[in-house]
Every structure is written in C-alpha cells, then in structure tokens.
Amino acid sequence: MDPTTSSTPVVTTPDSSSSEFSSADFTIGRLFQQPNLEEKQAEEIAFLSLTRPSSHTDRPIGATLTWRDLSVYVTAPKAKGNVAPFKRVLNNVRGALQPGSLVALMGASGAGKSTLLNALACRCPPGVVVDGEIRINGRLIDRSFCDMSGYVYQDDIFVGSLTAREHLLFTARLKMSGNWTVHEQNLRVQELLTDLGLIKCQNVIIGEPGVTKGLSGGERKRLSFASQVLTDPPVLFCDEPTTGLDTFSAERLVMMLKDLTQRGKTVVCTIHQPSSETFAMFDRLVLLAEGRIAYQGSSSGALGFFESMGYTCPATYNPADFYVQTLAVIPGLEDTSRSTVRAICDRFIVTSTAKQIDLLIQFETSLGQEMLELSTKNGHQPVGLHQARWAIQFLWLVWRAFVDSYRNPAVHTLRILQKIAIALLAGLCFHGVLGTRDQKTIQNIQGALFILTTENTFPALYGALGIFPMEWPLFLRDARGGLYSPSAYYLSKVVALIPGYVVETFVFVTIAYWLMGLKPEAGAFLYSCWILIVTCNTAAACGTFFSAACESIAVAISFLIPFDYILFITGGVLISLSSLPEYVSWTKYLSWFLYTNEALSAVQWQNVTSIKCDETNFPCLHNGQEVMKHFSFDSSRFSVDITSMLFIYCTFHMLGLMAIVRRSRS
Numbered sequence: 001m002d003p004t005t006s007s008t009p010v011v012t013t014p015d016s017s018s019s020e021f022s023s024a025d026f027t028i029g030r031l032f033q034q035p036n037l038e039e040k041q042a043e044e045i046a047f048l049s050l051t052r053p054s055s056h057t058d059r060p061i062g063a064t065l066t067w068r069d070l071s072v073y074v075t076a077p078k079a080k081g082n083v084a085p086f087k088r089v090l091n092n093v094r095g096a097l098q099p100g101s102l103v104a105l106m107g108a109s110g111a112g113k114s115t116l117l118n119a120l121a122c123r124c125p126p127g128v129v130v131d132g133e134i135r136i137n138g139r140l141i142d143r144s145f146c147d148m149s150g151y152v153y154q155d156d157i158f159v160g161s162l163t164a165r166e167h168l169l170f171t172a173r174l175k176m177s178g179n180w181t182v183h184e185q186n187l188r189v190q191e192l193l194t195d196l197g198l199i200k201c202q203n204v205i206i207g208e209p210g211v212t213k214g215l216s217g218g219e220r221k222r223l224s225f226a227s228q229v230l231t232d233p234p235v236l237f238c239d240e241p242t243t244g245l246d247t248f249s250a251e252r253l254v255m256m257l258k259d260l261t262q263r264g265k266t267v268v269c270t271i272h273q274p275s276s277e278t279f280a281m282f283d284r285l286v287l288l289a290e291g292r293i294a295y296q297g298s299s300s301g302a303l304g305f306f307e308s309m310g311y312t313c314p315a316t317y318n319p320a321d322f323y324v325q326t327l328a329v330i331p332g333l334e335d336t337s338r339s340t341v342r343a344i345c346d347r348f349i350v351t352s353t354a355k356q357i358d359l360l361i362q363f364e365t366s367l368g369q370e371m372l373e374l375s376t377k378n379g380h381q382p383v384g385l386h387q388a389r390w391a392i393q394f395l396w397l398v399w400r401a402f403v404d405s406y407r408n409p410a411v412h413t414l415r416i417l418q419k420i421a422i423a424l425l426a427g428l429c430f431h432g433v434l435g436t437r438d439q440k441t442i443q444n445i446q447g448a449l450f451i452l453t454t455e456n457t458f459p460a461l462y463g464a465l466g467i468f469p470m471e472w473p474l475f476l477r478d479a480r481g482g483l484y485s486p487s488a489y490y491l492s493k494v495v496a497l498i499p500g501y502v503v504e505t506f507v508f509v510t511i512a513y514w515l516m517g518l519k520p521e522a523g524a525f526l527y528s529c530w531i532l533i534v535t536c537n538t539a540a541a542c543g544t545f546f547s548a549a550c551e552s553i554a555v556a557i558s559f560l561i562p563f564d565y566i567l568f569i570t571g572g573v574l575i576s577l578s579s580l581p582e583y584v585s586w587t588k589y590l591s592w593f594l595y596t597n598e599a600l601s602a603v604q605w606q607n608v609t610s611i612k613c614d615e616t617n618f619p620c621l622h623n624g625q626e627v628m629k630h631f632s633f634d635s636s637r638f639s640v641d642i643t644s645m646l647f648i649y650c651t652f653h654m655l656g657l658m659a660i661v662r663r664s665r666s
Ligand SMILES: Nc1ncnc2c1ncn2[C@@H]1O[C@H](COP(=O)(O)OP(=O)(O)OP(=O)(O)O)[C@@H](O)[C@H]1O
Pocket: 074, 075, 076, 077, 089, 107, 108, 109, 110, 111, 112, 113, 114, 115, 116, 125, 128
C-alpha cells in the first residue's frame, strides 16, 4: 500500500481550494474512511512501522513528517553565577512535510536550521534537549527512525584509502545485511554507482583533501549521498549539501534529490545561498528566524507572503537571498531586525497556510493514535531497519582496517626499517660481550634483555596513542548513526594491529638476539620471541587504553609519561625489587617490564650450572639460579609472568572499551 499513489482524496480542508496542502495531499486520511479497518490492519501496521517489505523490488514507502510544540535547548556557556544553564534555540515550532517534497530549510546564520534538522532527524548531539512531538506518519519518532532515515552531513568523512565502490560495499554490508541478501546489496551498490555517475571513479581511492589525491568534491558529495540512500530511506536529511560545490555540481546534486522526491521520498535540506536555478528546484520552503518559523509552504507562495507584509523582492534579486536578508539580525540594527522578525513570524502563524499545517498535524496525530491502538491490540511493535549482526560488523571493520593498512605500505616499510636499524645497532653494541660465562657477562646479559624489553614496549605503547583520536569523528558519526557498535569497532582495531606487532617483534628479536649472542638455542630464541610478542601487545593494549580514554594524542602522552615511568622503575633492573619502598612496591605487579624481564631471564639462566668467578669479584654468582635470586627473580614464576601479562592485556582492553563506549555517549 503506497500512500503516495492513492487515488481517493478523502479529507476536505476548510479552505482546500487555495490550500498549500491540497486535499489530495491528505491521502493518509483515507484510513479513516475505511469501514473495515480491521481487515486492513496488516498493511496499515506495515505502513506505520515503515519496515522494509520482504523483496528487493518493494521499496519503503513515503513518509509524512510532522512536529509541534517543538523547542530545543542547548547547554549555554556557563556565565558567572550559572544562572541560565540552558539556552532555547528553537522556540515552540510546528510544521509538516509530506512525501514527495523537496524542502529547503533556510534562514540567517544562527537561526536554528541545523538544530531543527538534527531534531527532526533524531540526531541531536548529547547535551541537547528536545521538547515536543515529532511524528512520522503519525507515530512518535524514536531511535529506530535514525536507522530508517538518511542523513547527509555537511562535511564528508571517509576512510580515504578505500575506493568509492569499497566504501559503498562496506556501508551496504553493515546497513543492509538484516534485510537484503548479499546479491541484492551488490545490485543496489551497482545501481547507485550508475545512477549517481560514480561508475567512472568507482575504483578510485577516495583520498583526503589536501593530503592524498582522490575523488573530487562533487564525487565525494555524491558518494556520501549514495551511502545514505542505500537502504532507500523514506526521509532524507541533508545538511548544506551544496556547500563547497560549484554551481553546476550543486544543481546536479539538487536534481538528484529532486529525482528522489519524485519517487515519493521526503528530502529536507538546510541550504545556504543557492543560485536562483537551484532554489527553483525546491518545491517547499521552511524559513527560520531567531528559532521561530517565519514561513513554511510552497516556494512560490513565499514571495506573496512577504509582499503581503510589505517586503517585495526586487525583480533582479535571487528570492533565496532576499528572504535570508529580510530575516537576518543586522549588527547595529538588532532591535529593528528583531522586531521585523517577530512581526513576520507572528503574521505567519495566523495565515491559512499555517492553519492547514495545524490541521495536517492533527490528522497525523490522530492517525498515529489509531494505529498505535491497532498495533498494541495485535501485538505488533514498530521496528526500524535491522542493524547488522555484531560478528558482521566486526568482520567488515577488520576488513576495512586491513585495507587501510595495506594501502599505506610506506608506513609499514618505514616501521620495519626502523626496527631493523635499531636491532642492528643494539646487536652490534652487545656483539661479542655475552659469550663467556663470567661475572661481567651477567650484567651484560641483563642489559641486553632490558634493551629487548624496552624496544618492544615503547614504540608499541606510544604508537598506539594515535589509533582513536585520528578516527574519532568518523567513529562517532558511524556509531551514532547506528552503523556499528563501539565494541565491534574497538575490537576490530585491536585485531587489525596484532599481525603488525607480531611481524615487527619477530624481525627485531631475530636480528638482535643472534647478533647480541644470547643463549644459542632454538628453544630459548623461540621462547624469547613469544615473551616479547606478548610484551609488545601488552604495551600496545596500554597505549590503546590511553588512546581511547583521551581526546587527543597530546593529552594521552601527558598521562602516559608518569605512568610508564613508574612501571619502568619497578621493572626489576634499575632497582632491586626487594629494596623497593613499601608504599611503591605494589606497583611492580602492574609492571609488564618486571614480568618480561623475569621471563626472559628465566629462559637465559635456565640450566646454567656454572659461572666463572674471578677472585676480585665479590660477591660471586655461581650459577643461573643465583643470578635469578640476585635480581629477586624466580624462574618458577614463568607461567605466572605470561599469565599476568595476558591479564594486564585484557584489563587494558576492557578499560579501553569502556572508555570508548562512555565517550561515544557523552
Ligand atoms: N550544542 C550547542 N551548544 C551551544 N549552542 C548551540 C549548540 N547548538 C546550537 N547552538 C546555538 O544555537 C543557535 C542555532 O544554531 P544552528 O547551528 O542551528 O544555526 P544555523 O541556522 O544552522 O546556523 P549556520 O547557518 O551558521 O550553521 C546558534 O546561536 C548556535 O550557537
């Protein structure tokens, strides 16, 4: 049942002949005329819930969006005395938009356009309070509306190393997997690439403006738009979609939006300074001023309304510019401007257009009530589009992270070269000084082990700090848009980093271990590799936690430095563990430096039964056991050391995950 194709208008508005909303617009009201409402309930509940019908060819149906008594408050900057914690940015506004409308939401800067758009799209940032009713086809909107509507942001954020096709496929897998088969998803991606003129550049890397070359501004915008219309949402919100585009690209984009509305979609755009041609494509206009509605209705009707107030648009003027200028608060003329705005808004409320909007809102509200009763009676709950299962989210996020990683080979090559260089340097410094089993080599061997520990700790620890701050805006947008969960994202990042740490550690240890001349046994070497791989990942887990908990790399570093300093000191090499002061000795249990040193020492000194004693050396350590004891190490704790590191690894990741979940909600 498609309300946009219904043939029987059934509601007559008080002044339908001159109405902004013709009686034919009230197709939704036909439900009230059906004598056998019960028989229609299955269809109507589907209508109410806006769920995607079962087959690919059935598109989601159009939607009427209404809002009334809508006020939005934001947290005002705290003034001295904290008198007004909230500032009202939208003041008791109401309105209605019907399927098939291309709506321009305009007004001067600060009028409240983005705030209204976000409120209607159910995408207000945390801290913004929305008071009032917003309904979609009569039903009060909730979180599921966010999943079933599209939102094209003003600034496009992508993973720049993906191609246009890969980006769309990735988004399709996450957005559509609950309702579409993989084949249908692929078809939809192909269809959009073709329809939006992206076929030519489908295999071009998206790139990052100013950093790596990739898609043009217009192509990026179209790609962003394609991501949002993948699921064919009944309502699409666009925040300044033409900003940054030349006139031709802007017109092309608005034509695409227009095309959507011709298939029954509702498209709402905030828009700044459109050209006359672009503006003419919008069939409905909502003008905001000082958080109030100054006009709402057909674009053509706006000129007449302003004229009736004595504001005539000069013939050579772009009407869009004229409206915005008339409603702007001009610096130096604030009082006059505000009284003009007040007069226009007050006048609009009493026009017949405003009355018809009120009537439509009432119809929608009563329809919503009727449907709610029906669905409650039949046990049907309205549902939105299904989010992909957690495992699918995780797998595709890992895929994206790997693609991103191998498309930046220079970074990996550089890191491996750096590891090789440091391993050669460290290896050469210790070369030839560890071989003879005498008292001097004890210190040299412990020093070599400490170098292995630190070189596999600090690069991973500090290297992980950039993981989240660098991708935070992308993550927030995707997670809040319901594309994937913070846990899937966090764990995908962790998993994607593991192979790099394993390879880098293995390369480093292989070179350094043999060049230094540590215990020449394959078993000892492999054990050492294993210990250091765990160490490297534990250090990275710690860095990942600080990265997730802090808003920038600089803040993370300032917290991390004192933290790693303590761990470093209590690592068992710089100071004998038995002589640590009581009040600080507990920190050694948090130190993976200690666990690594102890485990590596156990491997090196195991089965060392005799160490030469020079008579000048006092005290003399005769065997491996005594060396271990001297450093307050215990070889029997080897498995405890490994388990403790794994425990620290898991704890840091749990804390990191909690931090990312908390921050994504705050
Ligand atoms: N989260 C917020 N915290 C504090 N003030 C806010 C917040 N969001 C919006 N505002 C304020 O509310 C008013 C309306 O903002 P909004 O972004 O909706 O305006 P706009 O019409 O979209 O402006 P522009 O065209 O410049 O983007 C502005 O004065 C803005 O400073």
